[in-house]
Amino acid sequence: MTRCLEADSATFAYEDGLDVFTNVCASVHSGHVTGIVGPNGSGKSTLLRVLCGLLKPQAGHVMLDRKRLSSFSSLERARALAFLPQAVVPIFSLSVFEVVCLGRYPHLGPLRGLRPHDRHVAERCLHDTETVSLRQRDFMTLSGGERQRVLLASILAQEPDVLLLDEPTSALDIHHQVEIFALLRRLARNGYGIAVVTHDLDHAAHFCDTLVLLAPGKGVIASGLPETVLTESLLTTAYAAPIRVAEHPVTGAPLIWAETPEEGNEC
């Protein structure tokens, strides 16, 4: 089912705070990977929470397939959208397989028992995220990156149409980062709509179809194709620091780095 999730001139402020963003338009389409980038505190996580309906915008709307997201029941919403928060701190020790099975929650019947189909889906998600070998491990004893992959598996087990992922690769090694981004690309090809927050601009440039760039206190300052968003002037505005963009000598992809203050002085 092709889905379209959009924020329609949404404005959001936390209680007793300034607006995090004003009149923001952003969208996630089936088949596309949308990258959300920007410096710390620019409102990336907030935008994701608004998109998934956890926070209600003070003005504007979030629309899922041209219907207001707030008109869906929470379980209907959870079957369409899955949200992976930036920080997940569990308190119970569960096995990896149990953690992945938790993702089946919105599909369970009134008695909330797992059916064979649910276990089958969980197995597939373990396979997709290369976590089959962790199956019986206690989730609490996993490394940071292993946890992230297992949590991604549990989000996939929710079988949503749209994935909203907040820094799913922040703790991953270079190999697994690329693996996860490649997985997201594959999922998008199979019809998922994906929004992913990341601090890795090189990967964002390489793997995302469109990018949304946020700046602290300004909201979305640019969105569109990666090459139109990742320019030196826009990035320098967003990060309030000199950012350089060049072409990778081998791959030809954009290569982005921040100048250290010393380097800047020398120039």
Place this chain on the structure above:
Amino acid sequence: MLTRARVLLVFALIVVSLGLAAASLMIGTETVSVHQAWADWRAGMTRYESPSLSILINQRLPRTLAALIAGAGLALVGCGFQALLRNPLATPYTLGVATAGSLGAYIAFVFELGGAFRVLGFSAVEASALLFAWADMTVIYLLASRRARLSPFVLLLAGVTLSMLASSGIMLMRYFASPDRLVMMERWLMGGVDIVGYEAVVALAIGVTPCLLILLAQGGKLDQLGFGHELAAGRGVNVPRLQAVTFLVGSLTTALIVSKVGPIGFVGLIVPHAVRTVTGSRHRVLMPVSLVAGGGFLCFCDIVARKALPGETPIGIVTALLGGPFFLYLLTRRHFTDWQA
């Protein structure tokens, strides 16, 4: 998922618990021959004619039922509160319900309301305990629900503060109380399931059973909450409602139990942890097994209370004496890799 060995252990735990409940019918300060009672009953005697039947039906059965209900309820609320407060130390009493209830009972003792009235199976002392426990619960809820979600920290801090306030109230009542009243108060604080007749047990059962069913129904949602409110909300759990239901229904259950049998400690702390070592942490399994094991544990403590020493030891002392060392043993056995929050 449960391995076959674990399933067997769970099964054994349930059988032992039910066995303990049955044993608590047979064992007591007076020896009652069950055969005699059975023969009397077959012979068509009423409980007024047969002393064995009378003890069994008027004393043993209500007492066992009270222990079962109280143990089951406290253990289940313990599971719920540990998940709600994200804290392994949480017990049904953490939020001050028991201390406030005790203050209520003390006030009734001081003002000699003892036999003043009975409503719906609750004596004046019990009703006063219930009212104060409800007041505690209401104040905490109003404090913590000013934001969309209940904050575990606000709940904990408010609970601990109210608990301290109630404790000083208790001190004050003790200061005013006459010596003979003081003895009654102290005894109340030690707890007791020595309930005679059915009025009290039926009132307890009618109040507690629906609460337990509601709490059991939250199991799947509490699993989700264990991974944080954002992940849970993203999966479609109504987190504010789950928190409110767990808190209010849990506190109500605790208030009812404390008003009837006093603040019996330890059950709500150790039973959930002990059961977790066997069932794992999934609430859909943990909660029902804790329910049964809690009932069995309190029946066992009551048997010990009646048999270990001449006369009767207050059950609250026995739960602590038996439960404390066992809990310390558990701590050495199991690493609490979870509960990092």
